[in-house]
Amino acid sequence: MPYFDAATSAPLHPVARQALLAALDEGWADPARLYREGRRARLLLDASREAAAEAVGCRPDELVFTASGTQALHTGIAGALAGRRRAGRHLIVSAVEHSAVLHSAAVHEGQGGEVTEIPVDRGGRVDASLFVRALREDTALACLQSANHEVGTVQPVAEIAEVCRATGVPLLVDAAQSLAWGPVEGGWSVLTGSAHKWGGPAGVGLLAVRKGVRFSVQGPVDERESGRAPGFENLPAIVAAAASLRAVRAEAAQEAARLRELTALIRARVPEIVADVEVVGDPERRLPHIVTFSCLYVDGESLLHELDRAEFSVSSGSSCTSSTLTPSHVLKAMGVLSEGNVRVSLPPGTSRDDVERFLTVLPDAVASVREKLGAPVGDASPSGLEELILDTLGKRCPLPVIELAKAIGRVVAGGTVTVISDDEVAELDIRAWCHLRGHEYVGEKPADQGWAYVVRRLI
Amino acid sequence: MPYFDAATSAPLHPVARQALLAALDEGWADPARLYREGRRARLLLDASREAAAEAVGCRPDELVFTASGTQALHTGIAGALAGRRRAGRHLIVSAVEHSAVLHSAAVHEGQGGEVTEIPVDRGGRVDASLFVRALREDTALACLQSANHEVGTVQPVAEIAEVCRATGVPLLVDAAQSLAWGPVEGGWSVLTGSAHKWGGPAGVGLLAVRKGVRFSVQGPVDERESGRAPGFENLPAIVAAAASLRAVRAEAAQEAARLRELTALIRARVPEIVADVEVVGDPERRLPHIVTFSCLYVDGESLLHELDRAEFSVSSGSSCTSSTLTPSHVLKAMGVLSEGNVRVSLPPGTSRDDVERFLTVLPDAVASVREKLGAPVGDASPSGLEELILDTLGKRCPLPVIELAKAIGRVVAGGTVTVISDDEVAELDIRAWCHLRGHEYVGEKPADQGWAYVVRRLI
Numbered sequence: 001m002p003y004f005d006a007a008t009s010a011p012l013h014p015v016a017r018q019a020l021l022a023a024l025d026e027g028w029a030d031p032a033r034l035y036r037e038g039r040r041a042r043l044l045l046d047a048s049r050e051a052a053a054e055a056v057g058c059r060p061d062e063l064v065f066t067a068s069g070t071q072a073l074h075t076g077i078a079g080a081l082a083g084r085r086r087a088g089r090h091l092i093v094s095a096v097e098h099s100a101v102l103h104s105a106a107v108h109e110g111q112g113g114e115v116t117e118i119p120v121d122r123g124g125r126v127d128a129s130l131f132v133r134a135l136r137e138d139t140a141l142a143c144l145q146s147a148n149h150e151v152g153t154v155q156p157v158a159e160i161a162e163v164c165r166a167t168g169v170p171l172l173v174d175a176a177q178s179l180a181w182g183p184v185e186g187g188w189s190v191l192t193g194s195a196h197k198w199g200g201p202a203g204v205g206l207l208a209v210r211k212g213v214r215f216s217v218q219g220p221v222d223e224r225e226s227g228r229a230p231g232f233e234n235l236p237a238i239v240a241a242a243a244s245l246r247a248v249r250a251e252a253a254q255e256a257a258r259l260r261e262l263t264a265l266i267r268a269r270v271p272e273i274v275a276d277v278e279v280v281g282d283p284e285r286r287l288p289h290i291v292t293f294s295c296l297y298v299d300g301e302s303l304l305h306e307l308d309r310a311e312f313s314v315s316s317g318s319s320c321t322s323s324t325l326t327p328s329h330v331l332k333a334m335g336v337l338s339e340g341n342v343r344v345s346l347p348p349g350t351s352r353d354d355v356e357r358f359l360t361v362l363p364d365a366v367a368s369v370r371e372k373l374g375a376p377v378g379d380a381s382p383s384g385l386e387e388l389i390l391d392t393l394g395k396r397c398p399l400p401v402i403e404l405a406k407a408i409g410r411v412v413a414g415g416t417v418t419v420i421s422d423d424e425v426a427e428l429d430i431r432a433w434c435h436l437r438g439h440e441y442v443g444e445k446p447a448d449q450g451w452a453y454v455v456r457r458l459i
Numbered sequence: 460m461p462y463f464d465a466a467t468s469a470p471l472h473p474v475a476r477q478a479l480l481a482a483l484d485e486g487w488a489d490p491a492r493l494y495r496e497g498r499r500a501r502l503l504l505d506a507s508r509e510a511a512a513e514a515v516g517c518r519p520d521e522l523v524f525t526a527s528g529t530q531a532l533h534t535g536i537a538g539a540l541a542g543r544r545r546a547g548r549h550l551i552v553s554a555v556e557h558s559a560v561l562h563s564a565a566v567h568e569g570q571g572g573e574v575t576e577i578p579v580d581r582g583g584r585v586d587a588s589l590f591v592r593a594l595r596e597d598t599a600l601a602c603l604q605s606a607n608h609e610v611g612t613v614q615p616v617a618e619i620a621e622v623c624r625a626t627g628v629p630l631l632v633d634a635a636q637s638l639a640w641g642p643v644e645g646g647w648s649v650l651t652g653s654a655h656k657w658g659g660p661a662g663v664g665l666l667a668v669r670k671g672v673r674f675s676v677q678g679p680v681d682e683r684e685s686g687r688a689p690g691f692e693n694l695p696a697i698v699a700a701a702a703s704l705r706a707v708r709a710e711a712a713q714e715a716a717r718l719r720e721l722t723a724l725i726r727a728r729v730p731e732i733v734a735d736v737e738v739v740g741d742p743e744r745r746l747p748h749i750v751t752f753s754c755l756y757v758d759g760e761s762l763l764h765e766l767d768r769a770e771f772s773v774s775s776g777s778s779c780t781s782s783t784l785t786p787s788h789v790l791k792a793m794g795v796l797s798e799g800n801v802r803v804s805l806p807p808g809t810s811r812d813d814v815e816r817f818l819t820v821l822p823d824a825v826a827s828v829r830e831k832l833g834a835p836v837g838d839a840s841p842s843g844l845e846e847l848i849l850d851t852l853g854k855r856c857p858l859p860v861i862e863l864a865k866a867i868g869r870v871v872a873g874g875t876v877t878v879i880s881d882d883e884v885a886e887l888d889i890r891a892w893c894h895l896r897g898h899e900y901v902g903e904k905p906a907d908q909g910w911a912y913v914v915r916r917l918i
Contacts, residue, residue, distance in 0.1 A: 003496060008489045009691065017483060024476060028661070030467045034763050035772035037462060067526030067662065068690030074679050100689065103679035196691060202487070203526065203662040203693035219678070220533050220562035230559070231527030232468065232655060234662035237696070304493050313494035 001311035002354040006197075007149055007177060007290055007345035008315055013199030016244035020201055023236035031233060032223070041235055048235075048242035055245045056175075056191060056208050057183035063208045064225035065238045069176045069194025070100040072205035075217065075228060076190045077104040080141045080170055081113070083214030087168075088138020089113040094126045094155070095333035096148050098174055102329065105143075113140075123282035124153035124334045132163045139169045146178040150317050150330040150343055151281030152263075152290030154178070158186030170213050177287060179206075180248045180348075181256055189213045195241035198248050199348070203234050204241040248348065255348045260288040262355045266344060267291050273363045278436055280336045289346045292317070294331070295366050296433065297375035297402050298340030306365035307342070312358055317341045318397070327397075327425045337432035338425050339398040340366070373398065376405040383410040389418045393449055397425045401433050404455065408439065411457050416442065422450030430455060460770035461813040465656075466608050466636060466749055466804035467774055472658030475703035479660055482695035490692060491682070500694055507694075507701035514704045515634075515650060515667050516642035522667045523684035524697045528635045528653025529559040531664035534676065534687060535649045536563040539600045539629050540572070542673030546627075547597020548572040553585045553614070554792035555607050557633055561788070564602075572599075582741035583612035583793045591622045598628045605637040609776050609789040609802055610740030611722075611749030613637070617645030629672050636746060638665075639707045639807075640715055648672045654700035657707050658807070662693050663700040707807065714807045719747040721814045725803060726750050732822045737895055739795045748805045751776070753790070754825050755892060756834035756861050757799030765824035766801070771817050776800045777856070786856075786884045796891035797884050798857040799825070832857065835864040842869040848877045852908055856884045860892050863914065867898065870916050875901065881909030889914065 003011060012020075027044040029037035046060075053060040066072040081091060093105050095117045105115045116134045120126050126144065135142065142164055147154045157173055164171040170189035178184065180198035184191060190213060195204035207228060209215050222230045248255075263286075267279050276296035295303065300318025307314055317328025318341040327338035344358070388411050392400040400421045407417050419430060427444055430453045434441040442454035462470060471479075486503040488496035505519075512519040525531040540550060552564050554576045564574045575593045579585050585603065594601065601623055606613045616632055623630040629648035637643065639657035643650060649672060654663035666687060668674050674687075681689045707714075722745075726738050735755035754762065759777025766773055776787030777800040786797035803817070847870050851859040859880045866876050878889060886903055889912045893900040901913035 001495060003488075003494075005489075005492065005494070005496075008492060009487065012483055012487055020483070021480075024471055024479070024660075028468060028471055028655075029462075029772075030464075033464065033467060033772075033774060034760065035462075035464070035767045035774075036460060037464075037772055067530065067693075070681065070690035071526065074689065078678070099681060100679065103681060103689070107679045194691070196487075201483075201693075201695070202691055203696055205690075219537075220559065220566045222529065222558060222562060230533065230562070231529035231664075232653070232661055234526075234660075234693075234696075236660070237662055237693075301493065308494045313488075313492070313496055315492060315494075 001313065002350070002358065003313045004344045004346055004358065005313050005315045006347035007343065009196045009202070010199040010347050012201060013244040013247055015247035016200050016240040019243035020236050020240035023239035027235040027239055031235065044239050045233060045235055048238050051242040051246050052206060055179070055183065055249055056193070056206065058191070058208045058210065062210055063206060064228045065233065066205035066207050066229040067203060067231065067234065069192060069197065069205040071229070072192035072194070072207040073098065073100040073174060074104055076172055076192050076207050076209070077101065077141065077143065078218040079215045079228070080172055080190050080213065081108060082216040082218050084140035084170065087140050090136055090139040091115045092118060092131065092134050092139060092142040094118045094120060094131070094144050096120050096124055096330045097143060097145055098149055098176065099329070101143050101174060120333050122334055122336060124148050124151045124280070124330065125282050125285065126155050128156045128159045131160050135163065135167050135169055141172060142169055143172045143174065146173050146175040146184045147287045148281070148330060149177045150328055151292045151334070152287040153282040154285040154287065157184060157188065161186035161188050179245065181252050181288065182249070195237070195244070198245055200241035200244040201237040203237045251348065256288040259346050259348070259350065262346060262350060262352060263289060263291040263344070265355060266359065269359050270362065273359060274366050276436065278337050278432070280331065280334060290343065292341065292343045294337035295340030295342070296337065296436065297373060297398050297405065298366055298369045299373070299398050300339065300341050302369045302372070303340055303342060303365060306368055307361070310361040310365060312361065315343050317343060327428060332428055335431065337429055337436065339401060339429050373402060375402050385411045386415045387411065390420065392419055392421045394422065396423050397429060400426050401429050404430060404433065408455070408457050413457050413459065415457050417455045417457070419453045419455070420447050420450055421453065426451065426453060460772065461809070461817065462772045463803045463805055463817065464772050464774045465806035466802065468655045468661070469658040469806050471660060472703040472706055474706035475659050475699040478702035479695050479699035482698035486694040486698055490694065503698050504692060504694055507697050510701040510705050511665060514638070514642065514708055515652070515665065517650070517667045517669065521669055522665060523687045524692065525664035525666050525688045526662060526690065526693065528651060528656065528664040530688070531651035531653070531666040532557065532559040532633060533563050535631055535651050535666050535668070536560065536600065536602065537677040538674045538687070539631055539649050539672065540567060541675040541677050543599035543629065546599050549595055549598040550574045551577060551590065551593050551598060551601040553577045553579060553603050555579050555583055555789045556602060556604055557608055557635065558788070560602050560633060579792050581793055581795060583607050583610045583739070583789065584741050584744065585614050587615045587618045590619050594622065594626050594628055600631060601628055602631045602633065604633040605643050606746045607740070607789060608636045609787055610751045610793070611746040612741040613744040613746065616643060616647065620645035620647050638704065640711050640747065641708070654696070654703070657704055659700035659703040660696045662696045710807065715747040718805050718809065721805060721809060721811060722748060722750040722803070724814060725818065728818050729821065732818065733825050735895065737796050737891065739790065739793060749802065751800065751802045753796035754799030754801070755796065755895065756832060756857050756864065757825055757828045758832070758857050759798065759800050761828045761831070762799055762801060762824060765827055766820070769820040769824060771820065774802050776802060786887065791887055794890065796888055796895065798860060798888050832861060834861050844870045845874045846870065849879065851878055851880045853881065855882050856888060859885050860888050863889060863892065867914070867916050872916055872918065874916055876914050876916070878912045878914070879906050879909055880912065885910070885912060
């Protein structure tokens with residue numbers, strides 16, 4: 001069945017599999033030991049580091065392997081912040097960073113540090129001038145992803161890196177989503193990556209720290225990986241990670257062009273074949289393999305199940321999906337609709353046929369969920385009201401928006417509908433609904449229970 | 460070539476290899492996702508957790524998988540200390556814990572915590588009464604390994620766990636070396652393990668925290684592994700780890716009996732075939748597969764190279780081996796000879812033939828190193844001196860001891876030899892030499908350069 005969730009985890013690249021098998025035989029011993037098996041392991045580790053460093057665009061002695069991309073981020077942020085403690089305790093992150101970055105930022109704040117979150121535009125792109133303006137004398141570190149993991153938007157890293165360098169603030173770049181496609185351009189100071197995002201195995205992250213960047217690893221360490229990643233090296237996986245990074249890079253230019261066409265096809269076709277849909281993310285400055293859209297009057301989990309039944313595996317930034325009850329902070333920061341959200345991220349090798357088939361099953365999948373939820377069909381019979389209050393307490397996304405959509409026709413143009421809701425995403429989705437349908441979002445105020453969201457009918 | 464360093468990393472068990480291959484196909488997706496590949500991954504993760512928990516002797520919801528045994532220890536110690544912050548900030552560890560425990564203890568001390576290190580006897584075993592006496596009202600956590608990784612000595616865990624439980628102090632047990640042989644008995648609170656020690660793959664550790672133990676994970680976390688081990692699960696390796704733990708346990712009783720005989724053979728034979736050797740570690744209460752000995756007038760690195768040339772891979776706790784310049788803290792804590800140290804740790808399946816062959820090549824390997832270093836042969840011609848001073852400044856282990864051994868015959872019985880040395884291990888090895896040769900270690904005092912170590916000839 002077509003797996004369209006490469007941005008969560010790419011299927012293992014054949015080269016990774018082959019290298020992993022070979023290294024299970026040749027690279028299981030401790031590279032710190034002096035005997036034959038240890039020396040062989042050391043050679044493999046050194047060669048892997050050289051290959052990875054070349055792909056990243058740094059010196060081998062600037063790069064260490066960690067147990068995951070998350071660990072690389074946690075270690076990189078804590079180490080860079082501690083290394084710059086004398087400069088101050090101010091941390092800058094974009095609002096759409098991976099949660100691992102935001103978790104690190106929250107810990108920093110909990111320890112008395114200060115965090116500035118830089119907002120993004122409706123396309124998910126950070127405003128470089130806002131980012132630059134946030135730089136202060138006491139800024140210890142700035143963090144910016146190379147590209148967003150949920151909507152694929154590429155960030156202005158080179159531009160921001162230049163200003164950071166000029167002001168002496170180190171820039172950490174989370175390159176997890178883009179490393180498969182090429183090195184990160186510009187003068188970054190710290191860079192992280194995650195092998196299972198590019199078709200390598202799980203269990204391997206990259207942390208590169210440029211020479212000259214003040215860096216002080218926090219917590220207990222040992223003599224492994226230059227004292228930056230404690231614990232026995234996962235060498236077979238490291239070998240597989242490095243080999244597959246080299247392999248995907250060799251195919252990157254051609255595959256990027258091919259996948260970009262396929263995601264462009266989805267971007268163009270989805271609004272034609274599904275009503276009330278918003279394609280999100282920057283239409284131009286984007287990764288080749290990711291496309292994300294949200295469907296009104298649909299809950300993400302049900303839509304995922306429908307698509308799964310139709311044999312398509314995608315993910316969703318909607319609330320109520322999987323173990324999370326809050327919507328994606330990325331969609332929230334972008335101010336776009338979070339309900340009925342679908343992220344399609346194509347692994348290398350995805351065929352046009354599969355994408356065409358996805359576009360064939362999507363409308364039925366959406367229609368099926370909408371039908372079950374009682375989504376509005378046609379306009380409600382006008383009642384000529386000036387004002388209407390909808391009590392949707394206890395109802396979860398997307399029900400409050402469905403009720404709003406059904407009710408809006410009952411008030412006159414210029415009239416208001418007030419939705420009382422205790423659903424966490426109500427504001428985001430009501431705002432986004434107004435944006436999509438051309439109505440005015442007037443504002444919100446606390447109600448006896450939950451909040452009252454006021455919408456003015458314009459058309 | 461025979462690999463006798465299982466205590467560093469065991470070769471991959473065939474079951475682990477098989478399970479890893481299967482899980483690369485079935486378990487590469489994100490277990491937190493709702494689609495088919497994700498649900499399949501979740502099932503594999505759940506089944507692995509159940510299998511591992513059964514082997515450990517805990518409930519599945521008490522056990523999480525970490526990226527390494529080291530990470531399990533760092534997380535376990537920091538989490539247990541933080542969970543008990545109200546009780547106090549006193550931490551107890553044995554002096555022969557794995558360096559990952561001692562690194563955590565050092566960090567705790569650096570943050571204002573207090574650490575008590577419990578000494579061990581010459582066999583490497585912690586005195587339970589000393590351990591118990593160290594428990595205080597403000598003790599937040601006590602740490603004790605199930606068995607020592609360098610000399611194989613089994614620790615009195617059950618006895619200490621009982622007292623800890625009675626006094627309300629949680630006991631963390633590092634079970635890395637013993638999990639292959641059976642569960643840890645007694646009422647431990649936190650337990651850690653490392654898959655590559657039992658023939659599983661690298662990249663997987665275990666952290667079990669009993670229900671009711673106050674535990675507060677430090678640093679950034681996410682929703683994975685109950686919030687105790689952030690980052691994408693390394694599922695193929697987890698599956699392989701759990702499967703191989705079950706497999707080695709099925710073979711454990713029989714294999715333990717077989718390896719115990721082989722290590723007993725080494726323990727008995729080495730002193731017969733090599734002069735001036737000390738077999739270290741508790742002769743009875745020990746792991747089946749580990750035996751350690753130290754050879755006078757030999758440096759560990761040269762001996763390892765000689766054995767490697769003879770196709771045997773062993774490790775050493777001597778200084779000057781591999782990347783470390785200090786002798787093993789374990790040998791130091793035991794007060795035994797550190798020079799010419801060899802640890803033999805037999806992987807399951809080791810044949811008697813290989814062990815016999817090891818015993819055949821060992822004497823020549825030792826003799827060859829001794830010859831190169833000019834180790835003493837026969838007694839020095841007596842000079843009838845009352846007192847002799849040896850300047851060995853700048854000479855590294857084992858040269859100061861070799862010079863001492865050559866000189867002792869030149870003083871009369873009751874006379875003294877004073878060794879001036881700036882080698883870090885001189886005291887340890889001169890003390891151990893006196894113990895082995897029946898002379899008196901009088902004491903040490905600072906010299907103009909280095910230290911002066913005074914030895915009285917007794918026989």
